[in-house]
Amino acid sequence: MDLDYLIFLQGLRNDWGGEGLFTLVSALPTNPLTAAIPAILFWCFNKNAGLFLLFNATCGRVINELLKGTFCVYRPWFKDAALTPSAAAMAKASEFSFPSGHTQFTTAIYGGLAFFYRKTFPWLIIPCAAIILLVAFSRNFLGVHTPQDVLVAVAYSVGLLFAAERLFAWMGKDRERQVLFFLGGLLTVLIVFLWLYFKPYPEDFMNGKLIVDPTDARAAAFDALGFGLAFFLGWFLELRFVNFKTTVSQKDKLWRVIIGFAILGVIAVIFYPLMKMLLSVEAYKFFKAFLPFFSILFVIPLIFTKVEKKFKR
Secondary structure, X not given: OHHHHHHHHHHHHHHHOOHHHHHHHHOHHHOHHHHHHHHHHHHHHOHHHHHHHHHHHHHHHHHHHHHHHHHOOOOHHHOOOOOOOOHHHHHOOOOOOOOOHHHHHXXXXXXXXXXXXXXXXXXXXXXXXXXXXXXXXXXXHOOOOOHHHHHHHHHHHHHHHHHHHHHHHHHOOOHHHHHHHHHHHHHHHHHHHHHHHHOOOOOOEEOOEEOOOHHHHHHHHHHHHHHHXXXXXXXXXXXXXXXXXXXXOHHHHHHHHHHHHHHXXXXXXXXXXXXXXXOOHHHHHHHHHHHXXXXXXHHHHHHHHHHHHHHHO
């Protein structure tokens, strides 16, 4: 039934168009503006809100990679030759299909935003829910995910929002609990990495080629490791050695944004191409996941607090 639904959407796409529009919608989670939401909140307006979104985005990605690597569900077009997904979306599709990473990240950021501010700004729920539903539908419309791929991604991402709220409330400002959270997070990420790296993967062929090369699948373990370590190391180091405040002037907030995105721009424009050229696939996957989020959480706050102290003196 799920494949019949995708074939129906494929007919709409071919007969009535809409591929360009939904390609833009599908790209929303990977748009720099989406990543900017938790960063700006964290640096300038509400540290707890930014941290909440960053936790759900990075740890949700670890869960996503865990589920992908554990269940090893192939993309829909391998199940039915009648399916022809969007070429642009297909080119960017990762190894396995279940669950949808685009939907997970969208739910983490926009769902997290609506969830955190549900009492202060309840009107946010409607546009944020609309964005999540549109991105989820776009993955089906473009033919790269089944309905269950996106539904499960939304379900566990929403569940993570509730769990994160309770977890952060339990941790509070208690140093012992913060250390337990840090060590427990590192241990969990390491276990997920070891499982994904050493587990067996299916080796099925189609037209004489492996559908998913186990070497490529194992490289995703480094993606999960990078995201997980970025959050727990970045959060803990900032808490212990920086511990900045957001109660600063509008001028300082503007400089924080300028410094922050200048550093992230250097990482994207200079470091990513160099790493891709010089490092192995596994190392590149790790640093591509690790560097931006670790920088948002620790490196950039460390730099802008040093700059602010210097100018105040």
